Amino acid sequence: MEFDPSKYSKTSFDSLGPATKLIRIIQKQNIDVNQPLRIVDLGCGPGNSTQLLTESFPRSTIIGLDVAPEMIEHAQKNYSNERCNFYVQDLNVPFDEWKSTIRDLFRTKTVDIIFSNYALQWIFDPFILGDSIRRILTPKTGLLVANILYSDILSVVDPNDQRECSMLEQYLRFPNEQQFISNWIFGLKNRAHLNDIWIHYWQPRSVYPERYYNECM
Numbered sequence: 001m002e003f004d005p006s007k008y009s010k011t012s013f014d015s016l017g018p019a020t021k022l023i024r025i026i027q028k029q030n031i032d033v034n035q036p037l038r039i040v041d042l043g044c045g046p047g048n049s050t051q052l053l054t055e056s057f058p059r060s061t062i063i064g065l066d067v068a069p070e071m072i073e074h075a076q077k078n079y080s081n082e083r084c085n086f087y088v089q090d091l092n093v094p095f096d097e098w099k100s101t102i103r104d105l106f107r108t109k110t111v112d113i114i115f116s117n118y119a120l121q122w123i124f125d126p127f128i129l130g131d132s133i134r135r136i137l138t139p140k141t142g143l144l145v146a147n148i149l150y151s152d153i154l155s156v157v158d159p160n161d162q163r164e165c166s167m168l169e170q171y172l173r174f175p176n177e178q179q180f181i182s183n184w185i186f187g188l189k190n191r192a193h194l195n196d197i198w199i200h201y202w203q204p205r206s207v208y209p210e211r212y213y214n215e216c217m
């Protein structure tokens with residue numbers, strides 16, 4: 001799968017609405033948003049949602065991570081500043097295999113908030129990411145807010161079309177919603193050691209503009 005920032009910004013996918021909802025969730029927590037927090041944006045893409053973090057937390061430092069060099073180049077060019085920087089990192093690999101320069105960012109100082117807007121659906125093993133989260137998030141007080149795209153796309157595929165079903169299943173790597181959710185809960189609980197896990201459901205129709213939903217979903 002290729003991620004191209006120019007194509008990304010031309011789709012009618014509105015990532016800023018959901019990103020704003022995530023920021024509101026952070027603002028409602030028992031956290032002083034005017035203190036100098038350290039925030040990481042996982043799968044930051046072209047950096048436009050990271051920019052919302054920079055604006056919403058005016059004394060914080062932000063680190064954006066994404067697997068796609070083109071995305072990071074775009075983000076670095078348009079949104080980096082003295083409080084915000086972007087780095088290429090594949091989050092599907094175990095933390096000990098992350099680039100040493102990136103691991104060093106977390107060696108002496110962990111992060112207060114991990115944010116992720118529509119990227120974690122690309123993480124195939126929540127246990128691996130859960131372990132990385134534990135390594136970078138401040139124990140006990142650290143907060144993770146994320147939305148993960150789940151499209152029950154198999155429900156619109158002809159169940160008798162074996163070829164298409166197995167292709168999609170392989171591509172999505174999660175055969176059903178129940179398994180998808182429980183994998184994330186166990187990954188975040190057992191590996192990230194997060195104690196309070198709140199799950200909030202959004203229907204895809206509320207995220208995508210109507211025309212895009214009808215054409216693509």
Ligand SMILES: C[S@@+](CC[C@H](N)C(=O)[O-])C[C@H]1O[C@@H](n2cnc3c(N)ncnc32)[C@H](O)[C@@H]1O
Pocket residue numbers: 003015016019042043044045046047048049065066067068071089090091092116117118119120122123
């Ligand atoms: C739908 S975009 C969301 C981008 C951004 N968070 C936003 O709100 O606009 C998904 C992002 O996940 C990134 N991604 C996919 N697989 C990844 C991986 N293994 N590690 C890190 N980032 C990944 C993609 O490069 C892409 O930028």
